[in-house]
Structure formats: structure tokens, C-alpha cells
Amino acid sequence: MLPGAPHVAYRDGLLFVEDCELNALAAEFGTPLYVYSQTAMLASLASYQRALAGRDHLICYAMKANSSLAVLQTFARAGCGFDIVSVGELERAIAAGGDTAKVMFSGVGKTRHEMRRALEVGVLCFNVESEAELDVLSQVAVQSGLTAKVSLRVNPDVDPRTHPYISTGLKGNKFGIAHERAVAAYLRAAALPGLEVTGIDFHIGSQITEAAPYLEALDRLLDLVEGVEAHGIALHHIDLGGGLGITYADEQPPSAEALLSALLERIDERGHSHRRILFEPGRSLVGNAGVLVSEVLYLKPSSVKNFCVVDAGMNDLIRPALYQAWMRIAACTLRDEPPVIWDVVGPVCESGDWLGRERPLAVKAGDCVAVLSAGAYGMSLASNYNSRGRAAEVMVSGADARLIRDREQPADLMHGEHLLD
Numbered sequence: 001m002l003p004g005a006p007h008v009a010y011r012d013g014l015l016f017v018e019d020c021e022l023n024a025l026a027a028e029f030g031t032p033l034y035v036y037s038q039t040a041m042l043a044s045l046a047s048y049q050r051a052l053a054g055r056d057h058l059i060c061y062a063m064k065a066n067s068s069l070a071v072l073q074t075f076a077r078a079g080c081g082f083d084i085v086s087v088g089e090l091e092r093a094i095a096a097g098g099d100t101a102k103v104m105f106s107g108v109g110k111t112r113h114e115m116r117r118a119l120e121v122g123v124l125c126f127n128v129e130s131e132a133e134l135d136v137l138s139q140v141a142v143q144s145g146l147t148a149k150v151s152l153r154v155n156p157d158v159d160p161r162t163h164p165y166i167s168t169g170l171k172g173n174k175f176g177i178a179h180e181r182a183v184a185a186y187l188r189a190a191a192l193p194g195l196e197v198t199g200i201d202f203h204i205g206s207q208i209t210e211a212a213p214y215l216e217a218l219d220r221l222l223d224l225v226e227g228v229e230a231h232g233i234a235l236h237h238i239d240l241g242g243g244l245g246i247t248y249a250d251e252q253p254p255s256a257e258a259l260l261s262a263l264l265e266r267i268d269e270r271g272h273s274h275r276r277i278l279f280e281p282g283r284s285l286v287g288n289a290g291v292l293v294s295e296v297l298y299l300k301p302s303s304v305k306n307f308c309v310v311d312a313g314m315n316d317l318i319r320p321a322l323y324q325a326w327m328r329i330a331a332c333t334l335r336d337e338p339p340v341i342w343d344v345v346g347p348v349c350e351s352g353d354w355l356g357r358e359r360p361l362a363v364k365a366g367d368c369v370a371v372l373s374a375g376a377y378g379m380s381l382a383s384n385y386n387s388r389g390r391a392a393e394v395m396v397s398g399a400d401a402r403l404i405r406d407r408e409q410p411a412d413l414m415h416g417e418h419l420l421d
């Protein structure tokens with residue numbers, strides 16, 4: 001078993017996801033290849049469900065982490081709703097069999113067209129991020145003859161102590177309505193036609209590895225709930241966002257069960273047990289469930305640095321290039337040879353195209369390596385840069401491996417383009 005990835009393990013020197021051997025999957029489906037453990041996804045969800053059992057609650061999977069249809073279908077069948085941020089994500093949720101009454105629509109830049117479509121299909125609520133958005137949503141709802149259920153995303157000004165690109169609940173971030181403006185914004189929402197206030201939410205950041213910032217944000221949120229209700233505006237639900245971190249290297253985040261238990265205890269202590277509780281987890285449901293398998297194309301040792309050139313690049317997995325994220329890289333076949341220190345790089349024409357730096361690996365050209373904990377923000381952030389088709393994806397359950405997305409071909413990449421004449 002490898003750290004943080006309980007469903008990825010070596011057996012007799014070969015790397016497996018559940019009961020599927022990765023070299024065999026690479027031979028069958030080609031590389032680069034994303035491989036997901038469905039059991040791992042459901043086990044992560046179960047940790048949330050255990051803590052919330054017996055409460056009125058809804059877990060809305062934040063599909064930006066991985067919006068492949070079979071992944072969405074897995075969570076929809078398990079009873080999850082979805083947290084979406086675009087009409088594209090909404091259509092995916094519907095295509096995967098998701099219940100639109102369990103969809104919440106987040107994001108700072110919803111367009112009128114997106115609002116209209118979400119109203120038509122009857123989403124659970126809009127997580128509104130500004131007072132200007134309230135006005136537009138009210139207009140769209142009135143024009144459509146429908147009522148928009150609204151939760152205000154409040155920016156609690158709490159430091160989640162994570163990477164600056166993925167911290168969202170600080171005053172300087174573009175997200176949410178400032179804490180001190182929140183009561184006024186609720187009064188405005190309650191007065192506007194076409195809107196029905198139903199809840200309140202925060203999301204303070206991503207890859208958070210401690211409970212303390214959540215508890216701090218929760219306390220501030222509950223203060224607000226009390227302040228808002230003092231004006232006669234009822235808040236039926238509290239949405240505590242997503243953001244729980246996973247183990248990439250040696251991080252030790254609390255389990256979902258432990259984090260939620262601490263939050264629910266605080267909610268009960270402060271007399272808010274009657275409210276419906278919502279969560280929007282992304283990474284913690286899928287991150288450790290996925291690996292990216294890639295073939296070693298060339299070994300390029302030099303006097304300064306050794307490069308191990310693999311066939312997956314920053315277009316397939318951008319987290320190392322974008323956030324300097326450290327993601328474990330494991331050989332799919334253990335060789336009985338001393339490891340050499342390599343920079344594992346992709347084929348894209350950018351010096352920033354690396355997957356891991358200074359990694360001890362015993363590999364030869366033609367071997368496969370797996371980047372671990374790649375189930376979240378891997379495929380969903382993949383691009384076609386350098387006109388590279390996106391990878392294929394496989395969902396594993398026990399010994400069963402299903403292709404859930406074909407590898408993109410050059411014709412797919414040119415689809416919808418037009419020559420001048």
C-alpha cells in the first residue's frame with residue numbers, strides 16, 4: 001500500500017489499482033492513461049456519509065475535481081448531488097443521471113443564459129457571490145416566471161493555510177460576499193422579486209489539512225446566521241463548502257469523518273442542529289482514487305541533470321507545473337536495481353513541463369510509471385496544448401476495468417474548426 005492511496009499497492013513487484021495490474025492496463029488501453037478506483041471513491045464518500053448519518057444533509061460532489069461522466073454517475077448512484085460552476089457542468093450532471101434538485105450552482109461569474117438554464121431544470125440553489133449577481137438573478141427569475149433559491153456565499157476572511165492559488169476565503173480573494181456586507185446583502189435578497197433565500201455557505205480554500213480554519217469560519221458563519229435571522233430571514237441550510245485535503249506526500253489531513261464530527265459538534269453546541277447541512281467536497285472524494293499511467297520514452301542522463309522523458313505532459317496533468325505540486329511517482333514494475341535520481345518530464349515544449357523533480361526511480365525506456373493521487377484536478381484540467389489528444393480513462397472495480405473515455409484523436413481536436421475557403 002502506498003501513502004494516501006489505499007487502493008494502490010504492489011503485488012510481487014507489480015503495481016495494482018484494486019485487482020488490476022497497471023502494466024496490463026497500459027498495454028490494453030495505451031498511455032497516458034488515467035485509472036480510477038471506484039471502490040476508493042465510494043470509500044471516501046462513506047467517510048462523509050458516516051459522519052452525517054441521521055442528519056438532514058446533502059453531499060454535493062464538486063465536479064470540477066473530475067467531471068468524467070462515469071465518475072459523476074458513480075456519485076449520483078450513491079445519492080450525491082453536485083456542486084457546479086457552469087452550464088457545461090450542469091449538462092454533464094444531467095447526462096450522468098444526476099438529480100437536478102440536488103445541484104447547487106456556485107461561481108463568481110454566472111451568465112444570464114446559465115442562470116436561465118439552471119432555473120429551467122430546477123436546481124437546488126444558487127450560491128450567489130455578489131450583490132450585483134443578486135440583481136441579475138432576480139431579473140432572470142422574474143423574466144422566466146420562476147423562483148431562484150438563493151444561498152449567499154460569504155467570505156469569512158479566514159486563512160486556510162494552503163497554496164495562495166487555491167485559498168478562497170480571504171478578504172483579498174475574488175470569492176464570496178464580504179462578511180461585513182452579508183446582512184445587508186441578505187436584506188436585499190429578501191426584498192428582490194423572484195428570489196427565495198434558503199441558506200448560507202462558505203468555501204475557504206482547497207487542500208486544507210487542518211480542522212482549525214473550518215472551525216474558525218464556521219463560528220463566523222453561525223454569528224451571521226444569527227444576525228440574519230434576527231431580521232426575520234430564515235436560513236434552512238448551512239453549506240460548509242469543500243476543501244478537505246488529501247495525502248500527496250506526508251500531509252496528514254483529518255478524515256472527513258473526524259472533520260465533520262468536529263464541525264457538527266460545534267453546530268450542535270451553538271444550537272443549530274435543526275438546520276440542513278450541505279458539503280461540497282471535490283478532491284477528497286476522488287484525488288487518491290486515481291493514478292496517471294505513463295510510459296518512459298527516453299532516459300536522458302547528463303552531467304547536470306538526469307531527465308526521464310515520459311509520454312504524459314503538463315497538458316495531461318498540470319498540477320506540478322501550475323502549483324509546484326508534489327505528486328508521488330511510482331514505477332509500475334519494481335526493478336532490483338539501485339534507483340537513479342531523475343527529473344520526470346513530459347513531451348510538451350515548455351521547460352515548465354515536468355511531473356516530478358529529483359525522483360529516485362529504477363526505470364528503463366518502455367517501462368511504465370504512475371503518478372499517484374491524480375484523480376482530482378488531473379483530467380478535468382487537461383488541455384490540448386501542442387495539439388495533444390487528451391488521455392483515455394479507465395474505471396476499475398475489483399478485477400473489472402472499463403474504458404470510460406476514449407483517447408482523443410487528431411480528428412476530435414479539429415472538430416468544429418473551419419478553413420477559410
Ligand code: LLP
Pocket residue numbers: 062064065083106107166203205206207241242243244280281282283284319323376377
Ligand atoms: N466548492 C467550491 C465553491 C469550490 O470553488 C471548490 C474548489 C470546491 C467546492 C471543491 O474543493 P475541494 O474539495 O476539491 O478542495 N485546481 C486546484 C484546486 C482548485 C479548487 C477550486 N475550487 C488544484 O489542483 O489543487
